[in-house]
Each structure stands twice: as structure tokens, then as C-alpha cells.
Amino acid sequence: MQAVQLHAIKQSVYCQIVTLVLRLKNVDFQLIETNVFACEEIKASHAVLHPFKKIPVLTHGDFTLYETVAITRYIDESFAGRVLQPTTAAQRAKMTQIISLMDSYAYQPMVWGIYVECSVRPARGEQPTPEVVTAAIEAASVCLNVLAELLAEQSYFCSEQLTLADCHVQPMLECLGKCLQGKALLRNHPNLQQWLLRMQQQVALAR
Ligand SMILES: N[C@@H](CCC(=O)N[C@@H](CS)C(=O)NCC(=O)O)C(=O)O
Known part of the structure; x- marks a missing residue:
């Protein structure tokens, strides 16, 4: 399986949303600590992944995605395990x-x-x-x-x-x-x- 990496910090609620979905889907992932609140250098370098310099960002192999709602839907639809979206x-x-x-x-x-x-x-x-x-x-x-x-x-x-x-x-x-x-x-x-x-x-x- 291609590696899943979450660029995030544990304290951020948006990062917690994605982490919760990854856990419920039982997806192994690596947390890449990206504290955009810490300093301008981290924020500036994060712009490569997120033009608005926010967290979370998910990478899956060479696929990169930002915006929590897009990330959680991608996880639900890309990985096996419990289904987290209704059908109707x-x-x-x-x-x-x-x-x-x-x-x-x-x-x-x-x-x-x-x-x-x-x-x-x-x-x-x-x-x-x-x-x-x-x-x-x-x-x-x-x-x-x-x-x-x-x-x-x-x-x-x-x-x-x-x-x-x-x-x-x-x-x-x-x-x-x-x-x-x-x-x-x-x-x-x-x-x-x-x-x-x-x-x-x-x-x-x-x-
Ligand atoms: N619309 C974004 C919002 C993400 C967001 O607001 N993240 C916060 C952390 S909870 C952030 O990165 N803030 C940094 C900043 O505003 O400079 C999403 O859905 O992912």
C-alpha cells in the first residue's frame, strides 16, 4: 500500500477530524508534525503543499490533498473498512x-x-x-x-x-x-x- 502521511498537529480540530476518520477506517498513517502556528518559516515552507498555508494536508503516495471535507471523503472512498457515508x-x-x-x-x-x-x-x-x-x-x-x-x-x-x-x-x-x-x-x-x-x-x- 502507498504511504499515507498527515501533515498536521494533534491540537488542531481539523487535524483531529481527519485522524478520527483514519482511525475509524483502520488506515495506517504517519503524522508529519507541521505546526503552522509556530513560526513564519514553517508556514512559508508549508505553502508547497497548501497554498493557504493551513493544516491538515494528506498525502497518499504522490497524491496530495487539502481541505478537510475533501480529505475525509477521499479516505472513506479509497480504503476498505466501515463505510462512513450514507447511501441515500x-x-x-x-x-x-x-x-x-x-x-x-x-x-x-x-x-x-x-x-x-x-x-x-x-x-x-x-x-x-x-x-x-x-x-x-x-x-x-x-x-x-x-x-x-x-x-x-x-x-x-x-x-x-x-x-x-x-x-x-x-x-x-x-x-x-x-x-x-x-x-x-x-x-x-x-x-x-x-x-x-x-x-x-x-x-x-x-x-
Ligand atoms: N478549510 C480548512 C480549514 C483548516 C484550518 O482552519 N486549519 C487551521 C488549524 S485548525 C490552520 O491551519 N490554521 C492556520 C492559520 O490560519 O494560519 C479545512 O477544512 O481543512
Whole structure:
């Protein structure tokens, strides 16, 4: 088999999404630590693989791919193992909708507006910016209401099958739940908390 390499860092939620999919598919891969946040030199040299200098980037033999949604679909379709995409048009569209809403409306407030502001910055001795946190809490609450409604009483976001949508949501909600403000928001949604536990079990089985 051609080598699979993931240019990433463990702390990045987008990298965690790809890592989760690789694990669930049981694909062997090598992590190439690429901390684009560390310095301009690393960022500049990473532009060879990613013109926007972001992580993750996947390489499979001489095939190179960036953008998490493209990477996860490629992994699901290129490797054997459990299938992570539904078969019906309606369920596939739902999966894409959830992935897209996480990218468009959830990532920024949950990760940067709440987790980074309320947990990472204070750990560095910096003060969170109250207006940023307030706006992020409002935006994240809307996302959580929508997610709770989409999940309803199902086991996973596209009914009973774990899909790429679940893999896209999980690292962002885990990240949110690492700080008190995020935990408080999640407590309003018992079905999302149950789903997080279900996902943790799946992740543990995939290791
Ligand atoms: N649209 C990209 C987003 C990836 C992304 O935002 N990655 C972050 C890390 S979580 C990054 O590389 N940030 C570096 C920067 O913005 O300079 C994807 O889906 O892969």
C-alpha cells in the first residue's frame, strides 16, 4: 500500500477530524508534525503543499490533498473498512449540510471565540476579550440548538449510522467542552452529551 502521511498537529480540530476518520477506517498513517502556528518559516515552507498555508494536508503516495471535507471523503472512498457515508441522496445531503454548518458557523465561535479565549489565553496569562466571548457564546448557542434538533433522538447525526458528519462535529464539541463556558452550553443539550459519550466509545474502539 502507498504511504499515507498527515501533515498536521494533534491540537488542531481539523487535524483531529481527519485522524478520527483514519482511525475509524483502520488506515495506517504517519503524522508529519507541521505546526503552522509556530513560526513564519514553517508556514512559508508549508505553502508547497497548501497554498493557504493551513493544516491538515494528506498525502497518499504522490497524491496530495487539502481541505478537510475533501480529505475525509477521499479516505472513506479509497480504503476498505466501515463505510462512513450514507447511501441515500437525502442522508448524504444531510451529512454535507452538517459538515458545512460546522465549518461556516460553529468552528470560529466554539474553538476560537470560546475555547481559545476562555482557556488557552488565560493559561498564557492573557485576559479574554469579553465582547468576543459574549458574541461567541451567542453564536455557539445557536449552533448547539440546531445540532440538538438535527440529532434529536437518533444515535448519530444521519440516523443510526456513524458518518463523516459525526466525525466533523465531534472534535469541535470536545474542544468546546474543555472549558467551563463550553461545558455550561453543552449541559443544555442532554442528547448532544449522550452522543459525545457514544462517540468516545467509538473512538476508544478504533484505537
Ligand atoms: N478549510 C480548512 C480549514 C483548516 C484550518 O482552519 N486549519 C487551521 C488549524 S485548525 C490552520 O491551519 N490554521 C492556520 C492559520 O490560519 O494560519 C479545512 O477544512 O481543512
